[in-house]
Amino acid sequence: xxxxxxxxxxxxxxMGQEVILRCVPISNHLYxxxxxxxxxxxxxxxxxxxxNEISEKxxxxxxQFSVERPDGSNFTLKIRSTKLEDSxxxxxxxxxxxxxxxxxxxxxxxxxxxxx
Amino acid sequence: xxxxxxxxxxxxxFEEAPVELRCNYSSSVSVYLFWYVQYPNQGLQLLLKYxxxxxxxxxxxxxxxxxxxxxxxxxxxxxxxxxxxxxEYFCAVSDEGGSEKLVFGKGTKLTVNP
Numbered sequence: 001x002x003x004x005x006x007x008x009x010x011x012x013x014x015m016g017q018e019v020i021l022r023c024v025p026i027s028n029h030l031y032x033x034x035x036x037x038x039x040x041x042x043x044x045x046x047x048x049x050x051x052n053e054i055s056e057k058x059x060x061x062x063x064q065f066s067v068e069r070p071d072g073s074n075f076t077l078k079i080r081s082t083k084l085e086d087s088x089x090x091x092x093x094x095x096x097x098x099x100x101x102x103x104x105x106x107x108x109x110x111x112x113x114x115x116x
Numbered sequence: 117x118x119x120x121x122x123x124x125x126x127x128x129x130f131e132e133a134p135v136e137l138r139c140n141y142s143s144s145v146s147v148y149l150f151w152y153v154q155y156p157n158q159g160l161q162l163l164l165k166y167x168x169x170x171x172x173x174x175x176x177x178x179x180x181x182x183x184x185x186x187x188x189x190x191x192x193x194x195x196x197x198x199x200x201x202x203x204e205y206f207c208a209v210s211d212e213g214g215s216e217k218l219v220f221g222k223g224t225k226l227t228v229n230p
Binding site for chain 1: 148152157160161162167208217218221223
């Protein structure tokens with residue numbers, strides 16, 4: 001069964017450093033998402049992406065964050081200058097095929113980001 | 117804006133006992149409703165969803181949920197749990213007609229004891 005994959009599973013970085021979290025969505029999906037979960041808190045929506053542009057973003061997704069689909073298979077989340085409060089589990093998700101966004105989002109296993 | 121409340125952060129039960137995990141939501145528009153499960157060190161897996169039609173929906177692994185519009189609830193139930201059902205369960209909503217994002221509850225940790 002096709003699945004969403006994410007790398008790395010765990011990333012440790014120092015405050016102020018840039019990180020790139022990588023995701024490979026399900027191959028025929030066209031809609032992509034990032035969510036995060038700070039330890040002990042809710043899973044929160046960050047951003048959705050379709051047709052090479054952001055379609056929706058939350059207040060959390062400020063200028064320090066960016067997303068990109070650099071090729072036909074990867075979807076990345078970049079944090080330019082990490083802060084301690086960026087420590088969280090980051091989930092990638094994908095949905096929808098041509099002409100239909102799809103209701104069900106398929107999630108990857110997550111990347112645990114630890115900022116020290 | 118939508119919100120989801122899962123009142124129980126932890127639910128311990130014995131194997132073969134029934135379980136109900138509670139979920140309430142608030143929204144000014146019609147919503148789709150979901151339950152996701154997260155097993156240790158794994159991603160979020162869809163258990164079941166309510167889009168329209170019958171208010172009782174059945175999902176994988178013997179779980180079911182009932183949509184109650186008047187009580188704005190979508191409680192998850194299983195008549196007899198197994199050790200392997202030990203996991204974290206998340207209720208989520210999305211806007212039926214517009215926004216793509218899922219709004220999640222804080223999750224309920226279900227622990228099934230022998």
